[in-house]
Amino acid sequence: MDNLLHIGLIREEKTPQDNRVAFTPLQCQWIMGHYPNVSITVQPSPHRCFKDEEYEKAGVRVSDNLSHCKILLGIKEVPKEQLQPGKTYLFFSHTKKMQAQNQAMLQDIIAKKITLIDYECLVHDDGQRILGFGFFAGVVGAHNGLLEYGRRTGLFDFKRVYQCHDFQELITHYFGVKLPPLKIVATGSGRVTAGILEVMGLLGIKYIPPDEFLINDYAYPVYTQLKAGELYLRRSDKTYSREDFHAHPEAYDCKFLPYVTSADVLMNGIYWEKEMERLFNWEDLTKDNFRIQVIADITDDKHGSVPCNLGDATIESPSYGVNRFTREKTEPYDEDAVTMMCVGNLPNELPRDASQFFGDHLMKYVFDDLLRGESDLINRATIVREGELTERYSYMRDYAAGVIPQEP
Known part of the structure; x- marks a missing residue:
């Protein structure tokens, strides 16, 4: 031996x-x-x-x-x-x-x-x-979220990431791409969100502070980022402490709801546990002012921070629709549906x-x-x-x- x-x-x-x-x-x-x-x-x-x-x-x-x-x-x-x-x-x-x-x-x-x-x-x-693959989950998830928005609206199209040999080839695919005006809200501040922001930078999508994002429209594509401290505030005193939040998430209110009326695409990279309040509820989906058309739920918790995550799609077919009124799966781009991009192995692209x-x-x-x-x-x-x-x-x-x- x-x-x-x-x-x-x-x-x-x-x-x-x-x-x-x-x-x-x-x-x-x-x-x-x-x-x-x-x-x-x-x-x-x-x-x-x-x-x-x-x-x-x-x-x-x-x-x-x-x-x-x-x-x-x-x-x-x-x-x-x-x-x-x-x-x-x-x-x-x-x-x-x-x-x-x-x-x-x-x-x-x-x-x-x-x-x-x-x-x-x-x-x-x-x-x-x-260890983790979060950065590349964020890159692929952001790309796929934009791809789904482009296909839903008919305004643009992207190559699928898995058709690229590597990240460098994906970057060259972005050369010369001009996106229409759209508003993207990204949640989180960890590795997943770092990957989302990488794609925002590669495509020249402009950052807008959250308070300006809520009230303005723009003639070019923009995004804002909501970190945990901007998303969750302690109910008792309207403050945020990372340690306390992770120890007592049930004591915090989620402040995301106004963004459902001002964003076209949600790219969700926030950590979630079942004691945490969701970003929005099923009832919010049925309201006339719910503007979000595409949700790239990159952290991908079924029935998690995004209630209309009904489970995994696949790399080959990464999206499905969820009817905002019946809560049932539909074709990805149905008029009464929000397009959900939920894939558990995004880095595999x-x-x-x-x-x-x-x-x-x-x-x-x-x-x-x-x-x-x-x-x-x-x-x-x-x-x-x-x-x-x-x-x-x-x-x-x-x-x-x-x-x-x-x-x-």
């Missing part, structure tokens, strides 16, 4: 197909060059954005057999029949909120004595998340750039801790250790035991 630490990059097998990866071929090459005790094996995949040949050219072993690997890295949830007993897995498990669709997978992880480290739970000491960004952060901030095997960083993100829920995630015991979670 050799003394190498064997790491495997697993093939993504969840449906719909995802083609991102934790490490690019050149990142694997760099790791093995700088960590002589580490060997990486990649499972072959016909769907991955980097071809098997690119890994082989970089000196990375490609093999279906990962039985020799101690640590297995993926991106999306792993189908339970693919889970290998006794391994340490890193992927986005989407279990910490006790999501019903992943309950059986977590039960299998426990039964197979697996250690699960969740990317979403890897945070710096100040609580900021280390720019997989090469998104994978490189993700792998860079994984190498810089997580990899050394992962090799050591014991650190506060890794412990905070370990949901299951060798088949046992860790103390931090003990609140999930009933969920792990098979109790059916209640829908919010």
Whole structure:
């Protein structure tokens, strides 16, 4: 038996197909060059954005057999029949909120004595998340939101992002694009919203302060940004504290409603928990002054901050309509419907750039801790250790035991 630490990059097998990866071929090459005790094996995949040949050219072993690997890295949830007993897995498990669709997978992880480290739970000491694809979700979501508005109104059209080889090709697609006058409101201030603002800048869409945005119309495309402190105020004293808001979101009122009468497109990048007040309610949708025609719900919480999010669409068909009066799904551009763009894997439209960004952060901030095997960083993100829920995630015991979670 050799003394190498064997790491495997697993093939993504969840449906719909995802083609991102934790490490690019050149990142694997760099790791093995700088960590002589580490060997990486990649499972072959016909769907991955980097071809098997690119890994082989970089000196990375490609093999279906990962039985020799101690640590297995993926991106999306792993189908339970693919889970290998006794391994340490890193992927986005989407279990910490006790999501019903992943309950059986977590039960299998426990039964197979697996250690699960969740990317979403890897945070710096100040609580900021280390890993994510939010920036590219924002880029693709903003592009798709504009594309849907253009198609709904017949005023312009865009190429789909996934038809571009990479982000640079998308940028060249914007050269010379002249958009009609429209008003866009973007919510949030994190990575998703940073991606939205990147597209605003690339297309030359002008920023307008929120108070001016509400009362004026413009002869050119404009946007405004509403950060959490502008969206939510404490009911008791009309102030905002980030720490208090996250601890007691139910004590805050949402101040978004005036914007439904002044914006054509909503690009939603705000963090949301079920105790938080929604941006607007179903009843608001039925009013004559509800102006928003297209909602790009990039954070994509079903029945979340945007009540008319009725669930995921797909990359190939990213939008659907929601009738403002019957609350039922319709064709995307029906006159009485708001056009909803809700896709859970938006970064998959720019997989090469998104994978490189993700792998860079994984190498810089997580990899050394992962090799050591014991650190506060890794412990905070370990949901299951060798088949046992860790103390931090003990609140999930009933969920792990098979109790059916209640829908919010």
